[in-house]
Amino acid sequence: MDIEGCISFPVLGEPAPDFEAETTQGPITLSGLKGKWVVLFSHPADFTPVCTTEFLAFASIYEELKSLNVQLLGLSVDSISAHLAWVHDIKEKMGVQIPFPIIADLTMKVAHKYGMIHPGQSSTAAVRCVFFIDDKGIMRAMIYYPLQNGRFMPEIIRLVKALQTTDKFKVSTPANWQPGDKVVIPAPKTAAEMEKRPTEGYECKDWYLCFKKI
Incomplete structure (x- = not known):
């Protein structure tokens, strides 16, 4: 703007x-x-x-x-x-x-x-x-x-690594994420994807919040 x-x-x-x-x-x-x-x-x-x-x-x-x-x-x-x-x-x-x-x-x-x-x-x-x-x-x-x-320099390094992790693995990073921590899987976009999510092997808190190690 x-x-x-x-x-x-x-x-x-x-x-x-x-x-x-x-x-x-x-x-x-x-x-x-x-x-x-x-x-x-x-x-x-x-x-x-x-x-x-x-x-x-x-x-x-x-x-x-x-x-x-x-x-x-x-x-x-x-x-x-x-x-x-x-x-x-x-x-x-x-x-x-x-x-x-x-x-x-x-x-x-x-x-x-x-x-x-x-x-x-x-x-x-x-x-x-x-x-x-x-x-x-x-x-x-x-x-x-x-x-x-x-x-705070560690946050600058952490954010670069978070952005690059997002690009490489097509995932998101949760609050307080550090390299090596679990990442967040994109939430399902359809009812069918929502039903399938519990069978996909992720660590899920609910259908819309799932984690995995990379």
Whole structure:
């Protein structure tokens, strides 16, 4: 949705808005990343306390995301030079190399496409968003956090694995699902399927709620 005077947001199940941007590792386009999953996250500003803790945390999950065929991308409305100086400072003062590209979005073009600017929080800084884009370029999940609260990295990993499990096995994942837990079988769509369900070997609580191991 992009109505004049309103905030624009991407929509689940639809193509993620394409963009071309400069990053700390050179120019990038979202469409050029098809074939990979993308986790795109925004942060309010470089050289700020909570953002620094988050970059250390995102760096710690980079290799696991990479093993899941995920490209991690950061973004703020700061410049390339500010990003590079901050990355250098993190490496020098905290001993952590930031391995993923950081998008410079001074014009807020990408931020506005993705609904990262929330005037109730700030008119000049992106809130803490995380976008999960699949290998076909489809927006699969979004999480928004306020400026003051950092993200929980295990949930980012868990959600990527849940989405990929759903795609691979055509199932759903229940509340609090963790990799290795039982998954939910799609509910029957006809009376005949409902009658057949108890004979199909699943662990059922009722005809519409059945689980299985994968």
